[in-house]
Amino acid sequence: xxxxxxxxxxxxxALFGVALAAAMLELPPHAVRLPDDVxxxxxxxxVAHPITAVLLNFRxxxxxxxxxVLLLALFGVLALVKPHAARAAxxxxxxxxxxxxxxxxxxxxVAGYLLWVGAIAPGGAFQAGAVLAAAGxxxxxxxxxxxxxxxxxxxxxxxxxxxxxxxxxxxxxxGHATLLTYPPAxxxxxxxxxxxxxxxxxxxxxxxxxxxxxxxxx
Amino acid sequence: xxxxLAFDLLIIAALVWSAARALTVADLFRGVxxxxxxxLLMALAWARxxxxxIALAEAAIGAGLTGALLxxxxxxxxxxxxxxA
Numbered sequence: 001x002x003x004x005x006x007x008x009x010x011x012x013x014a015l016f017g018v019a020l021a022a023a024m025l026e027l028p029p030h031a032v033r034l035p036d037d038v039x040x041x042x043x044x045x046x047v048a049h050p051i052t053a054v055l056l057n058f059r060x061x062x063x064x065x066x067x068x069v070l071l072l073a074l075f076g077v078l079a080l081v082k083p084h085a086a087r088a089a090x091x092x093x094x095x096x097x098x099x100x101x102x103x104x105x106x107x108x109x110v111a112g113y114l115l116w117v118g119a120i121a122p123g124g125a126f127q128a129g130a131v132l133a134a135a136g137x138x139x140x141x142x143x144x145x146x147x148x149x150x151x152x153x154x155x156x157x158x159x160x161x162x163x164x165x166x167x168x169x170x171x172x173x174x175g176h177a178t179l180l181t182y183p184p185a186x187x188x189x190x191x192x193x194x195x196x197x198x199x200x201x202x203x204x205x206x207x208x209x210x211x212x213x214x215x216x217x218x
Numbered sequence: 219x220x221x222x223l224a225f226d227l228l229i230i231a232a233l234v235w236s237a238a239r240a241l242t243v244a245d246l247f248r249g250v251x252x253x254x255x256x257x258l259l260m261a262l263a264w265a266r267x268x269x270x271x272i273a274l275a276e277a278a279i280g281a282g283l284t285g286a287l288l289x290x291x292x293x294x295x296x297x298x299x300x301x302x303a
Contacts, residue, residue, distance in 0.1 A: 131278060
């Protein structure tokens with residue numbers, strides 16, 4: 001019996017794989033021409049890069065919910081952290097500290113560039129936020145950033161800023177049309193504003209996920 | 219065989235190999251390092267597929283931040299195990 005079970009599982013998995021491959025081959029080529037739709041409407045989106053246009057304008061609702069989920073994930077991590085006094089950071093090697101001091105401002109600059117360039121080329125809020133968060137993680141590993149458990153009021157505002165600005169913009173355009181339908185004349189500015197707030201919040205949230213989880217003790 | 223095709227086949231082989239090794243290797247630390255390698259190769263694959271946006275996100279989040287979190291988790295597990303040994 002013990003021998004039969006793994007063989008049966010492997011056989012079933014292989015069968016499933018074959019079925020998946022067959023289903024992929026059965027798909028009609030280009031059932032939906034989404035790239036054409038995007039290209040046709042890109043002029044009204046306020047940005048020139050199709051990915052940013054989809055993420056922040058055409059499917060802005062998805063991105064709004066994504067940010068809310070990210071914030072909820074951080075709440076879950078913070079709920080797991082036992083309250084105690086934040087420990088001082090471990091002093092790291094001086095070489096690492098110097099490198100982190102040199103790299104952190106550069107990473108902030110790169111994040112700003114990625115945010116700005118998102119309107120016309122690959123980039124955008126999520127990538128910029130990830131670079132910001134990486135700077136935070138690097139500073140923490142170098143022992144330059146103290147660990148925290150209870151976020152201060154300023155930090156809470158920063159964490160929620162992206163979602164709040166996004167919701168505020170989404171609600172503000174309700175008067176003209178439906179949720180998140182920007183007026184074309186203002187779309188570029190609104191998207192940049194939302195993305196700037198998102199970058200800050202995503203960077204803080206991702207860094208906080210790391211900083212808070214390093215404090216979890218069973 | 220063109221150079222581009224050879225490069226793509228190399229990426230595919232390295233992806234499958236690093237994914238399989240990351241799951242089967244006994245040492246957790248090696249598993250995490252292989253996972254980071256897998257993430258960076260995946261970013262390369264996305265770039266080859268003409269999706270630079272996803273490649274950027276994969277490199278920054280998949281390989282970078284997730285790798286840092288997993289390495290930290292391995293460190294915690296080691297610190298917990300050492301007093302017993």
